[in-house]
Amino acid sequence: MQSEHIFKQYDAELEAVRAKVLEMGSLVEQQIVDALESLVSSNPKLAEAVIKKDQLVNALEIQVDEDCSHIIARRQPAAGDLRMILMMIKTITDLERIGDEAAKIARFTLKTVETDRMWTPRFAEIKTMANLAREMLHMSLDAFARSDATKVLPIAQMDEQVDDQYQMTIRQLITFMLEDPRTISMSLEVLFVSKAIERIGDHAKNISEYVVYMVKGKDVRHISMEEMEQEASRP
Known part of the structure; x- marks a missing residue:
């Protein structure tokens, strides 16, 4: 009975940590949506809310990291449980960076609102790329x-679309x-936003690769699409 307890x-304990990771992921996903909307609609209040929410994301990262460390120290997990804990530790790092x-x-939105230099045609195209990155996450x-x-x-294939x-x-x-x-200044700033979105896609792809490691025990980073497909479909 004691052992069962x-x-x-x-x-x-594992489920509680897992729930925190998913909560952190939900917050970050909403950050992406709100950050893009603040940019396209030139909404400084929404932009400020995104920045404020980043503090919650950072706090969750610290909580999950501490929880995982305590479980490893107290429970000495092995096999699948250990892989899941390692996966969650890696995942929260990528989630924090997405945030x-x-x-x-x-912050770029706030800058453009202050200087009244919004260039909407380019941001319409960036929105398509951002929606892809958000869907990947x-x-x-x-x-x-x-x-x-x-x-x-499919996530790796979407990442290639984001890169393209x-x-x-x-x-x-x-x-x-x-x-x-005369467009140089704004073009460089649009490039800055595009790079941020491209990095979001990279981090989302990383998380999907950690899932394969958690489930299959196989590291699929830095391998071809064909090898990745084989590993993902292998029982």
Whole structure:
């Protein structure tokens, strides 16, 4: 009976940490949505809310990190449980960095509102890229919640689309700057936002790869799409 009680308590501790990671992911996902909306609609109050929410994300990262450390020290987990804890430690780092990128976009919004230099045509295109990156994060968190390793391939393919759109944006901005030097300042700032979105996609892809490690025990970083598909579908 004592042993059964210990196991139930252990499972409850793991589930509590897992819930915090998903809560952190939900906050970060909303940060992306709000940061982009603040940019497109030139909404300084929404931008300030995104920046403020970053403090909650940082606090959750510290909590999860401490909880995981305590579980490792007290419970000495092995096999799948240990992989899940290591996965969560890595995931919260990527989530925190995604939150930082969203906060960067929000601060840029405040800057453009103050100087009244919003350039809407380019931000409309950036919104498409940002929606892709946000969907990648949503799918990665869903894969974690469901312990579903099969999502890694479509997420990696979406990451390539984000990268392609980022490169296309760079080429367009270079063309604008060459044709009209007056656009250089704003073009560089649009490039700054585009890079933040591209980094969000990279972090979301990282999380999906951690899910494969958690479920399959296989590190799929730095491998080809074909190898990734094989590992994700392997029983």
